[in-house]
Structures are given as structure tokens and as C-alpha cells.
Amino acid sequence: MTTAVADKSFERIAAKITPHRRRFAWVADSAQTTTEAGLHIPDADKNRVATGTIIATGAECEFEAGSRAFVPAFAGDPLTIEGTDVVLFHVDDLIAVISGDAEVKGVSHG
Numbered sequence: 001m002t003t004a005v006a007d008k009s010f011e012r013i014a015a016k017i018t019p020h021r022r023r024f025a026w027v028a029d030s031a032q033t034t035t036e037a038g039l040h041i042p043d044a045d046k047n048r049v050a051t052g053t054i055i056a057t058g059a060e061c062e063f064e065a066g067s068r069a070f071v072p073a074f075a076g077d078p079l080t081i082e083g084t085d086v087v088l089f090h091v092d093d094l095i096a097v098i099s100g101d102a103e104v105k106g107v108s109h110g
Contacts, residue, residue, distance in 0.1 A: 010055040013081045014065065019058040022091045026071060027084065028052040051098065052087075061091055068098040 010027065019025050029051045050073040057065050071094060076087035 010053070010065075010084075013084050013086065014056040016081055017056055017086070019056055019061075019088060021058045021060045023058045024054050024061055024063075024065075024089055024091065024094075025056040026052050026054050026069060026076070026087050026089055028087070029068075050095075055086070063094075063097050070095040070098060 013027075014025065017025050050071045051068060052071070054063065054065050054067045054069050057063065063069075071087075071089055075093045076089040078085060078087050080086070
């Protein structure tokens with residue numbers, strides 16, 4: 001089984017993990033600490049941002065490594081590979097794949 005790999009920045013990490021069948025490895029985008037207006041974002045709201053990059057996919061995934069994706073903020077199985085926080089998800093946990101270079105921000109559910 002071959003693991004699809006995102007880009008050079010995650011190649012070393014992705015080479016160390018092969019998600020099984022319909023699972024994928026995901027790395028969160030950096031948490032935003034202030035709004036565009038300069039207001040501080042509380043730590044509780046930072047956890048609601050759930051956009052990131054899929055760095056490796058299992059053989060049965062319908063999307064590719066390198067895709068940006070929107071996932072539930074408190075789902076998945078977290079682990080650390082060479083100091084990088086990675087979360088493993090099942091494809092059923094995926095909310096959406098982000099097309100192109102669209103700018104997407106996490107949604108607060110109140």
C-alpha cells in the first residue's frame with residue numbers, strides 16, 4: 001500500500017505513517033491569536049478552528065494528500081510525530097475539502 005504525501009514540508013512526517021484504508025492524517029493550520037481588527041482571541045475560541053492540511057491518506061480515500069480540509073475541532077486521534085502534532089481521522093469525520101486557495105475560518109457554534 002502506498003501513502004499519498006502532501007508536499008515537501010510534511011514529506012518526512014508522512015513517510016513515517018500510513019493511514020489504514022479510509023483514514024487520513026491531518027495537520028492543523030496555525031491558530032490565529034488576533035482578529036483582523038487586532039482583538040485578542042480567547043484560548044477557548046482558538047480550539048474551534050478546524051482547518052488544516054491532509055498530509056497522508058489511506059488507499060481508499062477519495063481525496064489526496066495536500067488538500068486542505070475542515071474537520072470537527074474535537075474529533076480524531078491525536079499523536080505527535082517528530083515534534084509535529086498530527087491527528088488521524090476516519091473519512092466519515094471529514095466535513096469538507098477546501099477547494100483551491102479559498103480562505104476559510106473556523107465556525108463558532110455558540
